[in-house]
Amino acid sequence: MAGARLRPSERETVRQGSHRFVRAGQCADPSRRADRRSRQAPPPKFRRFGDGDGMGFGTRFGTGFGAASRTLAAVAASVGLTAPALGQDAADDQESTQLETITVVGDEPDLKDILSPGEVSVVYPDDVKGEHKSLPDLLDQIPGVYARRVAGTGQYATASIRGSSPSQVNIYVDGVPYNTSSESATDLSTIPMSNVERVEVYRGTTPARFSGAPLGGAINIVTKRPDQARTSVSAGARSFGGRQASGSLATPLLGGSLLLGVDGEKSKGDFQYQKYMLKSLRGIVYSNGKTPRDYGYDALGLSSDRRRQNNDYEKANGVLEWQNENLFAKWSYNYMDRYRPEFVGLQDTTKEDTDDPYSITSERRRQRVSEHNGAFGWRDTFGDLTLGVTGTVMDQSKRYRNLDAVGTLGVGKAWSDYRTRRYGISGDAAYEFGKEQALGHKVEVHAERLWETLYADASNRISSLARPTDFFTRFERERSSLQAQDTITIRPLGDLELTPIGRFERLDGPVLGSQLSPLGGAGGDYGWKPSWSLSAKKRLFDGWEIFANTGTYNRYPSFYELYGDGVYISPNADSNNRVTQLKREHGRNFDAGFGWTGALGNDWKGSVRLTYFQRRTEDAITLYETPVGARYMNTGTTFTRGLELEGNVAFSDRADLHFAGTLQNGRYVKGTYYFFGGGNAAERVNGRLKVLRNPDFSANARFNLHFLDGALTTFAEVRHVGRVYVAQSAAGQSYEEPLTTIDLGAHYTFDNGLKLSGGVIDIFDRGPKQRVTGLLLHADPTTTQDKYWDLRPNVYYPQQGRTLYVSAAMTF
Template sequence: MSKRLTASVLSALAIAAPTHAEESTGLPITVTATRFAEPTASVLAPVNIITRKDIEQLHARSLADVVKTLPGVEMVSNGGRGQQASVIVRGATSAETLVLMDGVRINSATNGATDFSSIPLNQVERVEFVRGARASVYGSDAIGGVINIITRGTAGQTKHTLNGSAGSRDYQNLNGSTSFDINQQQHLKLAAGYETEDGYNVHPVEGVNDGDEHGFLGRNAMLDYQNQLTDEVNVYGAMHWTRNTMQSDGSYSYGDYSQHERDETWEENTHYQLGTKYQKDRYQTELNTSLINNDMYYYPDTISRDEASSVYKTSQYQLSWLNNYQITDPWTVGAGVDLRRDVLHSDSQSSGSAFFDEDKNRNNVSVYALSQYRWEQWLGELSGRTDDNQQYGRHNTWQAGLGWNFLPEYRLSARYGTAFRAPTFNDLYTPYSVSPDLKPETSKNSEIALEGTTQEVLWRVTAYRNDLEDMIEWAPDSSGYWYPGNVGRARIKGIELEAEFATGWLTHKLSADFKNARDLEDGTVLSRRAKRNYKWTGMANWDKWDASLTGQYQSERYDSSTRLAPYALWNAAAGYHVLPQLRIGGRIDNLFDKDYALASGYATPERSYYVDFSYQL
């Protein structure tokens, strides 16, 4: 049995153990479910963790390559590298899935989504994924689940790495990182990277844009500093910077009319974070502040960025004060305050029309509390949160769950909770539509799960249902003009199957997702959601070799009224340690050169080849 699988099995047996005792055992730990570190086995929601070792063994080129291997996730993109890539979790949209970086929300203030293609993989240490509603802890957008991208270095760990790769469509990537202790108290991590690809024609329009290529150019850097001032007090600060230029296509052909247009998006993100943690005995507290600035320009590539008529500039200010106290070994309570301010700057404009003459902003103040209780074979959790928003008023959410270990290695659990998605700036304000009276989308989430360990196979079966009301959709008014409004209702029901086990030197991760996602207004299937998804990831290590093989099947979907055919996709990767410090390898995407579509009208890459190296001290 692999060490990772052994740890997972032991974790399944440790459900009743207190949190502080787990952190020194080496068993799987998550910080995403409750915002403080705890064993994954003490969380009733499904939790998946992707480590840095997993990322390296996949020889992944982007975070999207990693996230799409997770159960319950469908990845949608309008083309190849650099094109907008978003996730659908349990049928919930990208704007209904909360994405964090080191615990801080990074969903866009304009469209609510997170573009996974723009997050540099060289900065990522691990990814934690919690499925189901977590709005009672995190607030808005946590309807389908929460994805936490952790970049922070580990104190006491020294690692210096240089990575590079090259491949199809003139793909090139070079990045480096270093993580080390300055002294016994201080730890520093630095990373920087460069990536470019010529791309291909992502939106072919016959006779109009033949031969076009839509490429990508990205640069990134980060700095993370930690200082253990005393045994109880830790302070930290971080800066993440990315600047990406992505090409896309605006060409069209309708009857006798056609137009050739190759567009470019220039986007810069700067993320600052500063905080402190205090822990003594059974009490933990954390104070965290962050600022995220985002500048995006969209324009035809025949003009310069300075001439762009579509400009979006936002700032997000966040302050969190979190507390956790273990009253007794079985009973833990937590509470916190979150303050957030979203700003749409006055120099933003769409197609040459300004949004406002001055900055448009809104404030959100929230308070939450949670409690977990472990008693013999029982595990219970209860949480609640109230959000007071300057734009849509007060919104309350809550969640309750109960787990029963009826046998030492088997647990039956159930959860119920509410969640919501706040209207984005795009929903509320455009030069052509102002809808300040929009209410948040709301949801009611319920699930029941059975999990266990049988013959060294970890498995879980989960049935869930998500009812959404007041969904924000564009619809015509009485005069025929289109505006965003609270006009949608949907119901998403599904069953998820998961298993992890080892056969000799090969570790297997399998998942199957069966769901029915329907619009309750007209009975149609929600766009781009497949009824069936199957995934398998196999990883092997022997002597100086490592290898991985991933397979995915997705049944038919509908993009509006267009049917997208089912497809099966395989990716393979292998690496060889030439020296203890030097590994060379490669990856083949779309191994069998399948022709498939993720979005109507957009092409996907054919079979692609990549070679890479990693040198680590």
């Protein structure tokens, strides 16, 4: 069950702020209806790929993407050619083929109850259509969520919710699990947004209709449904070689509706930046009046002016979906071909992002990801009983090559191949009773079974002793889950709602440690593991509401966390290539707060929600990053707590403001299993160590002004990320300095449905200027006193800065 639906008679739309509170199938303002729909155009004609390297890879983007993009381009062309012919038939049958949908945004209580008993926020990609935003950009608007752009703009990105690790967040597409054993922390940069209706983020309590019990929360990506006949195209361009194009067609077919969508995107990402450690070093004068160069530092005199290299990527995606009132079938294809840029080095001799052809720090490290997804299912309602069943299939391939690899490297450092195949079946039921009694019940049950097989191979899998290492070449696991929830309405207590949720999960397969270890062999049976949650919600007076949620969670390590992917994550192995064991992580969540929705005056409306949250995680599995690599480790027991604030203010249809902020603090409260440099045991416990890689404060605000009866909208958006701690030792803590970016733009929609957009992202070019404090100290060699200069180097992967963009979209 991807999400609840409303009957046509129950739906209407009310616009408040930049978000919509939806109760019906028609927009409040018909002139904005086209705004909410997909405006896609045929993908750009991507260049042909070069000759292969003997492994299916060329010097730039292999032949696989060429075939894919040409296929999608042909489909897109057919969309444009067939649209006029189909349009007349569609108009005749539009009323009879329009399907039930639900679109929900904001914090309006009735609609939040439909999606979840706990905290949920929803954003719509079409609200920012034409602004060249990706999924991580959309998640920045939601409190409690931090999108980790691990390798810079457009590269590998994951999500953290309320200070969790990315592996503690489950990703779903239309309610189907997207996380795989080969990549527990889902790469958000590979998920296309052109055919997405909305993105739902569940913080803390996750409804029973989603399988699993994530410690952090869940993100559900709901794709568009073919609800009525239409054709849309869009195209856009931005700085640093960025291009986007997409197209979609929806038409009646076989008593239902068909949706066909294609899109393509590419970027070179060759922005300029300064290597700050060189500039800082050259500004130092020692106590004796000499400079670092007099003592052999900065001997090469390299330029501090750099231009990002090997930062390009290309994407191609397609979706084909048919549905009627009871049946649906869907197929999608996603493709990405990209290079991973080098991190900005901490030495004065490294030549990353220079034109030096002999620089070993400008290696071409390339990853190609392709994925097929299929789903089919049935759903029907019999009075107060709803039944549904869904079957799914996934086929994913990830290939990595270091085209400049030299010498003996670790496992997977030169190349790796991963192939994941997964089949699943799920069923769900919902029954509502006691509508007129003191206790009302809505019972929901969800059961799911997944069969997943990973085929893996990597360079140096055979050790120097001529024997295989611990790394599996075939990894199988089966996961079963059974979940139930009962939303109980206690009417004598003013419609107090209590929602208990019970979960049981069983995992079969190799999930722990080395296959050569008696504690973690090639197979495993971990029985049924229970978890639970309890939610309470009470509406008060004049739009006020109070709520609280608590629950337990547990999760096993994945293949990806044990063995890495050879690109971003290193295998968790010792010097003998023996896999280090990881323990199961488990914990408990709690949150409580209040909210208000209502009128502020004659034309003023608003809403606000304040939430306190906390989480305790035992044996937390955490991504431990260094300049030379990253790996997952059990890092101890963590305790995180914080506050979330979210709200909207709207003045009629003329202006609206949406704001969100998160203040959080995560620390280790019980020893860690890896060593912080220079720290003794006492310094590693009792709350003195912070949880790394999460900001202590983050905020987002967007202000919209509407003119000409809504045809023209101008906006300003501010995003702030506070300190993100990246390292700590007895000497102190290192952190990425706060980053604040400002975006400006405008949209104009013509009467014929044409929409033009333009603007600038990060207008003050702050992205490439972000630095790290406390990570690199330079000592004065001319004195015995402790005198240091903090060189404040760049963050490992600078963000792309000031970016201009334009786009056009048309709906027929």
